[in-house]
Amino acid sequence: MEEKSMSDIIEQYLKSVLGESPTVEIRRSEIADHFDVVPxxxxxxxxxxxxPQRGYLVESKRGGGGYIRIERVSLLDDVDxxxxxLKGIGDLLTERDATAMIQTLYQEKVVTKREGNLMLMMIDEQTLAMSDRYARQRLRAHVMKMLLNRLRYEG
Incomplete structure (x- = not known):
């Protein structure tokens, strides 16, 4: 049985707090105290x-009355x-972030399972077999931008 990391446990907890509601406000310090971790x-x-790649918007307000608002967003259509x-892709893109984007595309029914698997293969570390990590991340960002832009114009 695979042991979950503290990050996995905190993520699962926050998602359960979010539950069916579209928005939740939390206090960073209260959650940190609950799990006995640093903020x-x-x-x-x-x-x-x-x-955003995973379907969430986060707003943070620091200070004494500070909070973090997590909002689950449901995008209106494929273009949105x-x-x-696309806005979430900079010059570099990790395999983890690219995978999250592809999972979002599949969950939102923008791509089929087969298309998603092909996209995953295209951004895989072994496919982009380059010794320079930054060159690999630059290439992955470029490939994802090209794929997403192409999807905008496919019916």
């Missing part, structure tokens, strides 16, 4: 697991989904 661990989970994902 930066909560920041890490939110930054890496609750991204593609635009949101």
């Amino acid at each position: 930066s661990q909560i920041n890490y989970v939110i930054k890496t697991r609750f991204t 989904i593609l635009d949101t994902l």
